[in-house]
Structure formats: structure tokens, C-alpha cells
Amino acid sequence: MAKVKVHVFLKPGVLDVQGKAVEGALQGLGWPGVSEARVGKLIAFDLADDVADKEAEVKRMCETLLANTVIESYKIEIA
């Protein structure tokens, strides 16, 4: 069984309003050094060993459902 993690973030250049709000809140709470905060998603699941090309299959999952590539980019970790 492989452990899969998919990280999804808005692409650089796409305004991340949640990231901006979090950044402003952290700065207001006394961490003025915080910048470039981004809010993303982590999607974790198990993938059966008999799935042949796991990397390619997870990429297909990202393109089909997990990320909207108009606005989001993704990073795949398989362990």
C-alpha cells in the first residue's frame, strides 16, 4: 500500500485572498516578519500496490478532479 499526498495551491500570480487574510492576521498578532502566506489543501489517501504506474495515475486524478489547473497547481508525494 502506497501513501499518497497531493498538495494543491493557487498558482503563483493568482490572488490568494485567504492567504492574504492569514498573513494580515499573523502580522497583527505580532509576527511582522510573515510574508507570502498561501492557503492550500492537502489530500492524502492510500493507493493499492497493484496500481501500475502510480505517479501517472495520481497525476490523472489531479488533472481530472483534485486540482483545477486553470487556477491551481499541485505537487504529488508517494511514499
Add this chain to the structure above:
Amino acid sequence: MSAAVIVFPGSNCDRDCKVAVERSTGEQVSMVWHAETELPKGLDLIVIPGGFSYGDYLRSGAMAAQSKVMQAVKKAAEDGVTVVGICNGFQILCEADMLPGALMKNSGLKYVCKPISLTVANKDTRFTKRFGDQAEVVMTQGNGDGNFFADAETLKRIEGNNQVVFRYVDNPNGSVNDIAGIMNEAGNVIGLMPHPDRAFEAELGSADGATFFQSIYDAL
């Protein structure tokens, strides 16, 4: 006219859409459950209603775009059937690649719910003909993810093709180029964030939504 409203788990404007289309056009509207693989024969109009399909899980409209019925809706659109996506319906059509771009969180982070003024950016469509020279139309907005985004290249293309149908007079959510509603290149699929189904009688504050549905009726 034969019309249907698609119902997803979490749709909450499905019955509003049915009543709005029926009262605006005098025609009966059927309801189609998302698990259906076929649509009623001979449809002229399909409405994808607003709401929170699948609880907005993952992204607004993402799960609904993958549902069985959407394959049939895509096929119908390719055959020229008129498809209208309102609010969550707009998000679903973008997620299903039936319209360009994507809907993101409102720039102000707040859910915006109020009557809103729009300009008709393209008067020569099956959705807007009846508005004639009316300068502004009013419909009710109600969404958290209404911020339309498309990359520069896509934007240039949809502007060049006159695919922008409605623009906000006073942009409430950060949408690029004040876009409130767009159609596909063929001109038979539209997505819009404001609700014509919440503005189809004067008692609701505006009857401009009825004009929208009547335009579609006229075009058939």
C-alpha cells in the same frame, strides 16, 4: 419548449429555477436527478441551478461536474441545446470545461447577497435579445465563490469573441474585467453568478430575470 432543471445533492435553487422558467414562459419544466445517465428526449433548455452541490467539497462545482448526468448535459450542449448555469451552476459548467475560466473566493472573503446591477455586454445573444436597449438589468447575487478568473490569453479570446454577456456595474467580488456572465463560443451555453431565478417578478424587486428566460424562449 421542453425544459429541465438538473438536481444535485445540495442544490437549493432547483425549485426556484423551475418556478421562474414556468412563470416566465408558461411552459412546464421537469426535474432530472444527477444520477440519471439520460435526459428526457427533445429538450430545448437545461438549467443547472444554484446551491451548494456536494457541500462545495474540494471546490465549488468540482464534484457535480463529474456526476453521471453531466456527460449527458455535455452531449446535449454539443448538439446545440441551450444550457444555463446559474451561480453554483456556473461553477459546475466551468469545472466541467463547458465554459472557460474558474470561479474563486470573493476578493473581500465575504458571502455577497444583494440585488446587483449589470450591463448587458452582448445584446445579440439568445439570452439577452429581449433586453433590447435596456441600459442596466438587476438580478440578485448570492455567493461566496463568485470571483471569475481566466488567464490573460483566455481572457483575450473570450473578449475577442464577445463571449462576455453580463458585467457588474459595481464589481462585488473581484471578477476580472467585471465579468458576471459568459457564454461558450457556440453561444448556446451560458454561466452567470447573479440569479435570474430570484428576479422574475416585480414583487421580487426585479422582473429582469423573466426577460432573460423569455429571450431564450423567443430564440427557440
